[in-house]
Amino acid sequence: MFSDFERYIKTQAVLTEEDIRLFRDTAIEKKLRRKDLLLQEGEICRYKTFVCKGFLRTYRTTGNGNEHVMQFSPENNWTTDPESYEHHTPSCYNIDALEYTEVVMWTKKDFDYLFDHIPLLKVYSDKLIASNLSRTRQRVFSAISATAEERYDEFIKMYPGILTRVPLHMVASFLGVSRETLSRIRHTQVKS
Template structure:
């Protein structure tokens, strides 16, 4: 069960077997059925979750009631509301499973204790946070500077497994376009 997360951590820092054992003891395995909210707007996010199996979406609902997808997270990804988790303030987003998921969770109330027991994890979590920030910055740049066609092509290139697992209307929301416009883009791409 811990094989994937230990490999993931060891790509960031090299932990000894003893350190990995301590780390693993702080992780809580959890099976979560499809269409389950892990977090709702207004709640405080008290977890960081590593996905062993499954697909999760993070999103917010705008003033007009439209759902805007922020991320899709699948195997070997972390999911959380970083702002709510670190500042212990109410979340502005939702985290919901799209498939049955097997997760490993770290609770906010024990993370500091874990980092004190295994100081190298501080570096690992910092590196992970930097990578996630880079992904968000790239996404923001694409949203502002690229056409919908270009955003779709980059999405397919970076996440080729997502379209088989996620409904088209959610991909359209992620890209910031209507499902109908995404359908036209897909038809044009098929003709090329």
């Protein structure tokens, strides 16, 4: 598990063996079965999490109990609730596993320690945040400017291969349409 992370992070940043040792000494490994929750609404998100293997989903619920998918996190991706993590406030998100998943996590205290001792980590982290913001902006633009079908096509391009791992009603939820609407869109696309 940590070895998966080690292999990945070495492709993203130039790290010394000492850096890797710091990561390893503070990492918490965790295995999740399908449907297990990594974070529950109302809890404080205490970790930055890296997905080594498997698939996580971040979602929010509305008053009437509807689930809305905010993010899919397949292997080799980071996930957390930045607000809750940073300010130690209750989170409004749930994070669960869509399949058997292995993660490595760090507490804020430990990760801040890593920031202090691995200068390049901050640079890497800033890049992740920047690209995260950019993608979120793009998603807003899609939401306000594109039709449901266009958003679906964009989604397929952005996350190729995801359809075989995620049930369609979650894709619909991510796109902000009902599963029936997504079903219709897919139906019309079969013909063309």
